[in-house]
Amino acid sequence: MYILRAENFGVRIGNRWILKDIDFRLKRSQIYVLFGPNGSGKTTIISAIAGLPGYEVEGKIFFDDKDITDLEIDERANLGISVAFQYPPEITGVKLEAILKRCLDKDPEDDFSESEMQMIESFKLAEFLNRDINVGFSGGERKRAEMLQMFFLRSELLLLDEPDSGVDVDTLKLMGEQLQKYIDDNEATALIVTHQGGILEYMDPKYACVLFDSSLQCFADPNRIAKELRQCGYQCCIQCNRKVTRPWNDH
Amino acid sequence: MERSLKPSDLTEIPHQILEEAVRAGIEKDDSKRAGTLMHVDRETIYTKINEKFRNQIEFMDVKDAIKKYPWVDDYRWKIVDRDKDEYTRKVAEDFSGGYFIHVKENADITFPLQACLMMAQKEIEQKIYNIIIVDEGANVNIISTCVQHSRAKKASHLGITEYFLKKDSYLNFTMVHSWSEDTFVRPRSAAVLDDGAVFISNYLSLRPAKDVQMYPVAYCNGKSSKASINSILYGHTNTKLDIGSAAILNGPESAADMTSRAISRNGSEMILRGRIEAHDPTARGHLECKGLLLDEKSFIHSIPELIASKGGAELSHEASVGKISDKEISYLMTRRMSEEDAISMIIRGFMDVGILGLPSQLEKEVDRVIDLTADAS
Ligand SMILES: Nc1ncnc2c1ncn2[C@@H]1O[C@H](COP(=O)(O)OP(=O)(O)OP(=O)(O)O)[C@@H](O)[C@H]1O
Ligand SMILES: [Mg+2]
Numbered sequence: 001m002y003i004l005r006a007e008n009f010g011v012r013i014g015n016r017w018i019l020k021d022i023d024f025r026l027k028r029s030q031i032y033v034l035f036g037p038n039g040s041g042k043t044t045i046i047s048a049i050a051g052l053p054g055y056e057v058e059g060k061i062f063f064d065d066k067d068i069t070d071l072e073i074d075e076r077a078n079l080g081i082s083v084a085f086q087y088p089p090e091i092t093g094v095k096l097e098a099i100l101k102r103c104l105d106k107d108p109e110d111d112f113s114e115s116e117m118q119m120i121e122s123f124k125l126a127e128f129l130n131r132d133i134n135v136g137f138s139g140g141e142r143k144r145a146e147m148l149q150m151f152f153l154r155s156e157l158l159l160l161d162e163p164d165s166g167v168d169v170d171t172l173k174l175m176g177e178q179l180q181k182y183i184d185d186n187e188a189t190a191l192i193v194t195h196q197g198g199i200l201e202y203m204d205p206k207y208a209c210v211l212f213d214s215s216l217q218c219f220a221d222p223n224r225i226a227k228e229l230r231q232c233g234y235q236c237c238i239q240c241n242r243k244v245t246r247p248w249n250d251h
Numbered sequence: 252m253e254r255s256l257k258p259s260d261l262t263e264i265p266h267q268i269l270e271e272a273v274r275a276g277i278e279k280d281d282s283k284r285a286g287t288l289m290h291v292d293r294e295t296i297y298t299k300i301n302e303k304f305r306n307q308i309e310f311m312d313v314k315d316a317i318k319k320y321p322w323v324d325d326y327r328w329k330i331v332d333r334d335k336d337e338y339t340r341k342v343a344e345d346f347s348g349g350y351f352i353h354v355k356e357n358a359d360i361t362f363p364l365q366a367c368l369m370m371a372q373k374e375i376e377q378k379i380y381n382i383i384i385v386d387e388g389a390n391v392n393i394i395s396t397c398v399q400h401s402r403a404k405k406a407s408h409l410g411i412t413e414y415f416l417k418k419d420s421y422l423n424f425t426m427v428h429s430w431s432e433d434t435f436v437r438p439r440s441a442a443v444l445d446d447g448a449v450f451i452s453n454y455l456s457l458r459p460a461k462d463v464q465m466y467p468v469a470y471c472n473g474k475s476s477k478a479s480i481n482s483i484l485y486g487h488t489n490t491k492l493d494i495g496s497a498a499i500l501n502g503p504e505s506a507a508d509m510t511s512r513a514i515s516r517n518g519s520e521m522i523l524r525g526r527i528e529a530h531d532p533t534a535r536g537h538l539e540c541k542g543l544l545l546d547e548k549s550f551i552h553s554i555p556e557l558i559a560s561k562g563g564a565e566l567s568h569e570a571s572v573g574k575i576s577d578k579e580i581s582y583l584m585t586r587r588m589s590e591e592d593a594i595s596m597i598i599r600g601f602m603d604v605g606i607l608g609l610p611s612q613l614e615k616e617v618d619r620v621i622d623l624t625a626d627a628s
Contacts, residue, residue, distance in 0.1 A: 052581050073584035083585045089578045092541075093600025102596075103586050132600070149586060 001065075003028045003157055003189045004049070008059035011041070011048045018044045020214045021059075026157070029187040031180075031203060033194060033222040036211030037234045042193045043086055045211065046159045050083045051076045063157070082155035084146035086162045086193070090134040096145060097129040103152035116152070122174065123148045139166040147175055151182055158182075158190040164199035176202025197226040210234065258297055261287065268400070272367045275398040275429040276620035285362040285391075286310040291369045292377065293347035307358035308391075309351065313380055316351035323351070326382055330413050330441040330470065338409045338437040342378045349381040349410070350395075354420075357388040363613060364393045370408060370434075371400040379410040383422070385448075390421035392613060397436075398429045407435035414442035416450055418473065423608065425453040427620055430460035432488055438465040446473035446502070451608040454482040456492065457621060459519075464493040466524065471498060471505035471534075481607045482511040483621070486519030486549070495524025495554070500534035500564070507536040510606045514598060516545035525568070526556040532563030542572035543601055 004026040011019040018041040026032060036042045048055045051073045060069050063079055071079075101108060104116065112120065120126050123144045134142055143163055150158055158179075164172055176199045183190055192199065200222060208222035212234055228236070258264050261281050268291060273279050281287045285304045288311070289297040295312035309316070317323050333343040350366045370377050385391060399406055408430075416422055430436060442450050450469055469478040480496045498507030509525045527536035542551040557566040575597055583593035604618045 050585055052585075053577055072590070073581055074587055074589050077585050077587045085582065089576065089582050091579050091582070091597060091600060093603030093605070094583075094596055095600075098596070099583070099586055102583075102588055105587070132603075153587065 001028065002026060002062075003064060005062040005065075006049075006059065007062075009048075009061065010058040011044050012056040012058070013044070013054065017214060019048075022215055024216060026189050026191065028156075028189055029183065030189050030207065031183060031205035032189070032191045033197070033200060033205050033208040033225075034191060034211060035194070035208060035225060035229060040211045041214065042211055043161055046083060046161050046191070046193065049159060050081055077153070077155075080156035082150045082153045082158055084143075084150050084158070084160040084163050086165070088134050088142055088146055090132065092132055092135060094133050095130055096125065096133050099133055099149060100129070100152055103149050119148065119151065122178075140168055140171055143167050143175070144171060147179070151178070154186070156186070156188050158188060160190060160192045162193050162195065164194055164196065167198070172198045173202050175199055179203060197222070200226065259299075261297065261299075264289065264297060268369065268371060271398055271400050272369060272396065274623060275367070275396045276394065276427050276616070276623065277365055277367050277396055278616075281365075283362060284365050285360045286364045288312070288350050288366045289369065290348055290350070290367070290379070292372050292375055295348050295350075301362060304358070304360055304362070307355050308360060308364070309353040309355075310364060311351050313349045313351040313382055316353075316382075323382065326384065326413065326415060327380075328413075330443050331411055331439050335439060339411060339439050342380055342409050342411050342439075346378040346380040346411075349379040351381075352383045352393065354385045354389040354391045356386040358386070358391070360389070360391040364391060366393070366395045367398060368396070368408075368410070369398045369400060370403050370406045373403055373405065375403065375406050377406065377408045377410075379408070381410065381412040383412065383424070384415045385417060385420040385422045387417040388419050389417075392423040392425075392610065394425045394427065394613075396427045396429065399431050399434050401431065404431065405433040408437070410438045410440075412438070412440035414440070414450065416442060416444045416448035416476075418445045419447040420445075421449045423451040423453075423610070423613075425607070425609070425613070425617060426455070428454070428456040428460070428463070429458050430456075430463070432459045432461060432490075434460045436460060436463040436465070438467070440465075440467040442467070442469045442478070444469065444471045444473050444476035444478065444502075444505075446476065448473055448476045450476075450478045452478070452480045452496070453607040453609065453617075454484075454494075455617070455620065456494075457483070457485040457602075459486075459488040459490045460492070461489075462491045466495045466497065468497045468499060469507065471500045471502050471507060473502045473505070475504045476502050477505065478507045479608045480507070480509045482513075483602045483604075483606070484511065484513040484521065484523075485602065486513065486515045486521050487517045488519070489517070490519045492519070493522040493524070495522075495526065497526040497528070498536060500527065500529045500531060500536060502534070503531050504533045505531065506534065509538045509540075511540045512601055512603070512606060513540070513542045513551060514545065514601060515542065515549035515551050518548045520550045522552045522554065524554045524556070526558070527566055528558040528560070529564030529566055530560050532561040534561075535565040537566070538568035538570075540568075540570040541601070543598070544572065544574045545598075
């Protein structure tokens with residue numbers, strides 16, 4: 001049983017195909033890592049799964065065997081897909097607190113429970129509750145807020161777009177451990193886009209892939225791929241003979 | 252005497268009148284207010300001063316004040332020119348009343364004062380004259396609400412207000428306008444600030460109106476006097492708003508900041524003006540105006556003006572007009588909000604009371620007023 005399946009999946013922006021003819025499947029309770037050079041389409045793939053506007057999608061996407069290709073963003077979110085944005089927008093006058101409460105399905109007047117408050121504090125966001133979302137947040141503060149919203153949404157499929165970029169070592173550890181725990185406790189699945197792989201040190205991911213030249217090119221142990229990428233870059237990774245034609249599908 | 256027939260408690264005011272006032276933000280429990288005054292159509296029907304502040308403020312109909320104190324004439328028409336336009340001339344000729352507020356020296360009025368000017372008759376032309384004097388070292392918060400009763404339909408409101416802020420005084424004045432689709436409105440007002448005076452002026456207009464044009468002026472004449480002028484405007488259903496304010500910085504180290512947020516939808520046309528003039532080299536001012544267009548039928552024209560006649564003055568402005576961002580809507584939708592909820596959250600956020608210079612207790616109340624009036628539309 002797969003939580004997500006994409007068939008003959010392609011994404012076009014304007015008249016340029018960013019992704020073409022991809023098939024992939026994600027299993028439940030797993031952590032997937034997605035590598036790829038800048039501009040290869042990692043954010044595009046996540047956005048298309050979440051249903052964000054501006055992307056022409058071809059092929060089909062199934063969530064829990066349900067065809068979600070034509071569903072709206074909130075319908076997908078309600079089914080259990082959540083996104084931590086690479087570049088979340090600043091929204092004037094909309095408080096972090098208000099959004100967190102919506103994520104938890106609480107009314108504005110309701111208080112956070114003790115455990116929710118603990119979570120907020122562990123993400124060092126208690127002082128940010130009354131701030132406009134992302135307005136004046138530092139890079140790392142945004143990343144923390146993105147992940148916390150995601151946990152409060154209690155989704156089954158977490159799409160994380162560079163959660164570890166520009167994040168300090170302590171926060172990396174916090175995020176990695178919390179994410180691993182969330183996955184284990186909720187039998188959730190995460191797809192993590194990362195360049196440096198910093199967050200992976202505190203997690204136990206099984207699968208990785210490299211997005212290159214409009215398709216998914218490699219399949220191997222994430223730590224090995226990370227190491228190889230560091231050593232010789234994407235060109236050499238692409239030439240590696242462990243490449244498989246139908247990535248992520250042979251498990 | 253007619254006087255004795257007047258209600259002595261807000262609960263004695265006719266229900267349909269009181270409910271409309273409450274809907275526009277008037278506090279029913281007037282023990283929470285330093286004073287309350289209600290003027291309906293052409294008559295002041297209610298005035299009350301909280302016992303706690305009896306010796307510190309005078310709050311009555313302006314006609315009574317003129318009769319009682321000859322010196323009030325020394326203030327009248329001193330900063331608004333009675334020949335400014337046809338509307339000032341009309342009010343100078345004849346007016347039905349308005350409020351007179353006098354806050355005495357060093358008084359610390361910890362509860363807000365409230366005034367409600369209501370039009371309840373059909374096709375009425377209401378002519379109001381108000382005067383506010385805050386003596387040296389005193390501080391006060393005032394909420395002034397102009398309401399049109401829902402049964403009044405077509406009406407026009409001409410209102411003159413003159414504010415006098417003496418040395419080191421503090422006035423936080425919040426004006427709420429709550430009109431209806433066929434109302435014509437021409438307020439004319441001006442404030443003069445002595446040394447060290449602080450004037451915070453907040454303006455909220457959230458219901459439709461036919462045509463509102465106003466351009467209040469604050470003269471910061473005193474050394475280190477400071478004016479902060481903020482507005483939250485929600486124009487819809489063919490509402491025409493031409494709204495601006497000016498600050499004239501004459502005093503050394505005088506300062507002004509203006510912040511406005513305007514939302515235009517459903518055929519509303521808005522002209523947003525702001526003007527800061529610096530005539531002292533140590534003056535400084537900042538103007539910020541943000542407009543949000545919700546559809547193709549609406550229109551915003553933003554006109555910020557900075558004028559400096561002396562080198563050294565520091566003036567700046569930022570202005571933006573745009574439509575609601577798809578990225579923001581999508582972001583909130585990934586947090587399980589429907590598109591509609593996401594849009595209303597963004598709009599409500601845009602009308603953030605945080606931009607108003609309100610004390611925190613008042614901020615909650617004004618937030619409630621925005622909820623009330625925004626919901627009603
Ligand atoms: N709205 C857009 N209009 C035009 N081109 C776009 C748009 N959005 C994305 N692209 C292009 O699509 C390609 C893929 O972009 P995407 O953001 O998915 O890359 P990425 O792999 O996430 O890169 P990075 O590692 O830098 O975040 C890029 O070449 C980008 O310029
Ligand atoms: Mg990206």
